Amino acid sequence: xxxxxxxxxxxxxxxxxxxxxxxxxxxxxxxxxxxxxxxxxxxxxxxxxxxxxxxxxxxxxxxxxxxxxxxxxxxxxxxxxxxxxxxxxxxxxxxxxxxxxxxxxxxxxxxxxxxxxxxxxxxxxxxxxxxxxxxxxxxxxxxxxxxxxxxxxxxxxxxxxxxxxxxxxxxxxxxxxxxxxxxxx
Numbered sequence: 466x467x468x469x470x471x472x473x474x475x476x477x478x479x480x481x482x483x484x485x486x487x488x489x490x491x492x493x494x495x496x497x498x499x500x501x502x503x504x505x506x507x508x509x510x511x512x513x514x515x516x517x518x519x520x521x522x523x524x525x526x527x528x529x530x531x532x533x534x535x536x537x538x539x540x541x542x543x544x545x546x547x548x549x550x551x552x553x554x555x556x557x558x559x560x561x562x563x564x565x566x567x568x569x570x571x572x573x574x575x576x577x578x579x580x581x582x583x584x585x586x587x588x589x590x591x592x593x594x595x596x597x598x599x600x601x602x603x604x605x606x607x608x609x610x611x612x613x614x615x616x617x618x619x620x621x622x623x624x625x626x627x628x629x630x631x632x633x634x635x636x637x638x639x640x641x642x643x644x645x646x647x648x649x650x
Contacts, residue, residue, distance in 0.1 A: 497514050497517055497645060499613070499645075502592060502615060503583035503592060505581040505582075505583050505594070506580075506582070506583050506593065506594035506613060506615075507594075508594065508611045508613060509611075511650055512610050512647040512648065512649055512650060513647065513648060513650050514645060514646070514647060515605075515608070515609065515646045515647060515648040516551075516557070516605060516645075517551070517552055517643065517644075517645055517646075518549040518550060518551060518643065518644045518645075518646070519551075519552070519641065519642075519643055519644075520545075520547040520548070520549050520560050520614075520640075520641065520642050520643070520644050521547055521548055521550070521640075521641045522545060522546050522547025522548060522560070522639075522640065522641075523545070523547070523637045523638060523639050524542065524544075524590070524620045524638045525542075525543040525544055525546070525635065525636070525637055525638075526540040526541060526542060526622050526623060526635070526636045526637075526638065527541050527543050527633070527634070527636070528540060528541070528627035528628070528631050528632050528633060528634045528635075528636075529541040529627075529632065529633075530632070538627045538632055539622075539627055540623060540636065542622075543563075543635070544562040544565075545560055545561060545562055545565070545640075546559075546560075546561050547559065547560040547561070547640075547642075548560075549567065549644060556570065557569060557570055558570055558605070560644065564576045565577060565595070567606065567609075567644065567646075568606070569604050569605035569606050571602075571604035572602045572604060573600050573602040573603055573604030573605055573606035573607055574600065574601050574606055575597045575598060575599075575600050575601070575606045575609050575612075576597075577595035577596055577597045577598060577612055578595060578596050578598065579593065579594075579595050580594045580595060580596050581593070581594045582594075585615075585617045586617070588619065588621055589617040589618060589620065589621065589640075590614070590617050590620035590621060590640060590642065592613070592614060592617070593613070593614035594611060594612075594613055594614075595611065595612050596610070596611055597610055597611060597612055606646075608648045608649065609646050609647065609648055610647050610648055610649050611646075611647040612644055612645065612646055612647070613643075613644070613645040613647070614642045614643070614644055615642065615643045616641075616642060616643040617640070617641070618640060618641045618642070619638060619639050619640040619641065620638055620639075620640030620642070621638065622638070623636040623638060
């Protein structure tokens, strides 16, 4: 019995040592860099990252008449609905619109004005840079100057044709994007 207990204790000690060694050799978390982003959506100097979030949700579209093109139709962007989580997966807020609104769990929120977009890959929404309007309420969104939308997956209008026959039809498209919040230094 003692020999079995010793083996179990030795195996446990080895497992703990291996785990601690692995944790000790892990590289530290990287700092967000916008170096790989198109220049048009890079945040100007004088700002620093205040919060990094992952937005996961859906984009709503509706088949409508094309503006200034009588008799033609197109998928019209109606608005987003997404949950914002931190890098550990904990919900920290939500994103919805119109107007495009980022709201923290503490109740503070911002709307923004689009400054630039750039292609992010086939089948994905474009990269985006927006200038934040003054925050409503006080909390995490207070002082946010810019928001970048990066690391995109999905969200583009449906592949199904928008025609006069299906005018008024709604479509919900899943998407995911990182939203990087910046504040002035």
